Amino acid sequence: MSGTTWVYIFLGLYIVYCFYWGLKGYFTEKTSSGYAIAGRSIPFFAFLLAATAASFSGWTFIGHPGLIWRDGLAYAFASFYVLTIPITGTFFSKRTWLMGKRYGFITPGDMYAYYFNNETLRWLVVCVAVLYSIFYSAVQLMAAGALFHIIAGVPTAYGAIFLALIVWFYVCTGGLKASTWVGVIQFVLLVGGIIILGFYVLGSFGGASKLFAAVNQLDPKFLNVPRVINTVDYLGGAPGEVAWTGVMILTYMFALMGIQSSPAFTMWTFGIKSPKPLAWQQAFMSTFVVGFALFFFTAFQGMGAKVLQVAGDPAFADVNQATVVPTLMQQFLPPVMLGVVFMGAIAAIHSTAAPYIGTGGSILLRDVYWRYIKKQEASHAEQIWMNRLFASVLTVAALAVGLTSKAALVILGALATAFGFLMYLLLSAVLWGFRFPAIGAVIGIFCGMIAVAVTYKVFPNPLSMHCAFWGLFTAFVAAFLCRGLGFKDDEETLKRQQEVRAFLDDIDAPSESGKAWRKIMKVAVPVWYFFAIGPACIWGNTAFSVGGFPTLWSWQIVWWILGIVMMWALCFKAEMATTNETQIQRAEVETMTVVKEA
Numbered sequence: 001m002s003g004t005t006w007v008y009i010f011l012g013l014y015i016v017y018c019f020y021w022g023l024k025g026y027f028t029e030k031t032s033s034g035y036a037i038a039g040r041s042i043p044f045f046a047f048l049l050a051a052t053a054a055s056f057s058g059w060t061f062i063g064h065p066g067l068i069w070r071d072g073l074a075y076a077f078a079s080f081y082v083l084t085i086p087i088t089g090t091f092f093s094k095r096t097w098l099m100g101k102r103y104g105f106i107t108p109g110d111m112y113a114y115y116f117n118n119e120t121l122r123w124l125v126v127c128v129a130v131l132y133s134i135f136y137s138a139v140q141l142m143a144a145g146a147l148f149h150i151i152a153g154v155p156t157a158y159g160a161i162f163l164a165l166i167v168w169f170y171v172c173t174g175g176l177k178a179s180t181w182v183g184v185i186q187f188v189l190l191v192g193g194i195i196i197l198g199f200y201v202l203g204s205f206g207g208a209s210k211l212f213a214a215v216n217q218l219d220p221k222f223l224n225v226p227r228v229i230n231t232v233d234y235l236g237g238a239p240g241e242v243a244w245t246g247v248m249i250l251t252y253m254f255a256l257m258g259i260q261s262s263p264a265f266t267m268w269t270f271g272i273k274s275p276k277p278l279a280w281q282q283a284f285m286s287t288f289v290v291g292f293a294l295f296f297f298t299a300f301q302g303m304g305a306k307v308l309q310v311a312g313d314p315a316f317a318d319v320n321q322a323t324v325v326p327t328l329m330q331q332f333l334p335p336v337m338l339g340v341v342f343m344g345a346i347a348a349i350h351s352t353a354a355p356y357i358g359t360g361g362s363i364l365l366r367d368v369y370w371r372y373i374k375k376q377e378a379s380h381a382e383q384i385w386m387n388r389l390f391a392s393v394l395t396v397a398a399l400a401v402g403l404t405s406k407a408a409l410v411i412l413g414a415l416a417t418a419f420g421f422l423m424y425l426l427l428s429a430v431l432w433g434f435r436f437p438a439i440g441a442v443i444g445i446f447c448g449m450i451a452v453a454v455t456y457k458v459f460p461n462p463l464s465m466h467c468a469f470w471g472l473f474t475a476f477v478a479a480f481l482c483r484g485l486g487f488k489d490d491e492e493t494l495k496r497q498q499e500v501r502a503f504l505d506d507i508d509a510p511s512e513s514g515k516a517w518r519k520i521m522k523v524a525v526p527v528w529y530f531f532a533i534g535p536a537c538i539w540g541n542t543a544f545s546v547g548g549f550p551t552l553w554s555w556q557i558v559w560w561i562l563g564i565v566m567m568w569a570l571c572f573k574a575e576m577a578t579t580n581e582t583q584i585q586r587a588e589v590e591t592m593t594v595v596k597e598a
Helices: 003-028 032-040 044-055 058-103 108-116 119-152 156-205 208-215 246-261 263-271 276-310 324-332 335-373 380-404 406-432 438-458 467-484 491-507 512-533 535-541 551-573 581-589
Strands: none
Touching: 003 119, 003 156, 003 335, 032 058, 032 156, 032 263, 032 335, 032 380, 044 156, 044 263, 044 276, 044 335, 058 108, 058 119, 058 156, 058 246, 058 263, 058 276, 058 324, 058 335, 058 406, 058 491, 058 512, 058 551, 058 581, 108 119, 108 263, 108 335, 108 406, 108 438, 108 491, 119 156, 119 263, 119 324, 119 335, 119 380, 119 406, 119 438, 156 208, 156 263, 156 276, 156 324, 156 335, 156 380, 208 276, 246 263, 246 406, 246 467, 246 512, 246 535, 263 335, 263 406, 276 324, 276 551, 324 335, 335 380, 406 438, 406 467, 438 467, 491 581, 512 535, 512 551, 535 551
């Protein structure tokens, strides 16, 4: 059988699995929170796999090797997002779960508006969530259509619409629980597909040593970080043109930290049954398992394609960053494996689009329709059906943006994670007690959104630093400026914040050992950032070679291994992501629900 036939066979099996979970959710989820956040019942195993899959989108599968092909090993530092994405969860997820259990929050807007006693924040979070859902999902769905076109010959628009319908069906019928259980199989397909394709590319060279020898013969621009910072052309280049300086690598990683601080991930954290899987997801599944796939097998794909192109292979004469992976699939995979790896790519795309469309619909339902249009008077059934309607609108909007606006798509997709990173401002206040008034939070987020847009489109990447950095920097400056100018919250807001602080500081107080480890990690984490993905990464150009790997690649692998140790220490020894039975028991009992559900 041909590769295309196998593509359709595996696609059929995948659709059956997706539809099963969608229909199961349709007949079992009868409450608003049951549909929106799975009734706070997502189990350990499902969250472990699905949350990891959702963190690493179709961009990881298709775009990441494509950019390694285009920009070389300097871009391959982006693989460190296997650490910088989950480190956000390490900082915030456990305390987010505790807040959700105690106060009954369903959306992030509930949490931020309650803590700051300010409804404007709710609307800003709705804006961030909706923009994130539409534009991030648009990028994913169009990537799926393009892949379907290259591999199976289906027109891009038809492929995008067909694959969007699959996501739409199981998200709208089954809610967050269906998205989570489909995410389990998506994780297996995503990681498996990356490793299989990398393995076949490596095999085509006759082994690692021959590939490394060929890579070492490439132009040095593909093997080195060019410099620490751009100061001469301090306003950067055109949008999409990136100089991978040391500080650009660092600040690009900041942008990707915005994935797990985005409103969608906050909702997902509210939905888990217990916080016990958090530490394992952050320190093992993401950092080690996905890291293994990225630091070796996506790099085999990207650098292998560059070697083949330079050697004059006609199949790679006209490739671009979007077609590198599909071309590798067609050139090197036997028919059955083409079907498997194609499904890995589709699973990677769906694993991200589904939770963003689903949670975006839930946020529109709860924060706009339920609270302001229906004045908190709507039955569970009405809320679920309106939630489905909003998710449908977001799916159509994502497709419309993707099909009509190719230029804006790239810009807005890049802006999505930077907007997610802005949520650090609110999370640091609510969960860790950073002190600035509610007006500072509102102005900070608003100024941050403007700064992100300006430093992406008008003055791209000033000082070769990513717009996510400039956005959050501006947000914190504006928030603390309001505090410095003497703005103060009213008595009710201060009492509310003191009560939250007392609850979190008491229930989540670290042990003596945990305190000692936290002191160590306050030094160790910045040091790791500085050397692994910060200004000092330029030393990797000439530092050392391990096992025949090119020098910069060796640097990345060594610091990845050290990063695994750092994440283990943060999550487990410093107790940033672990909980004990007493804490969980208290969280179940010490409730103070402030959100009306129906």
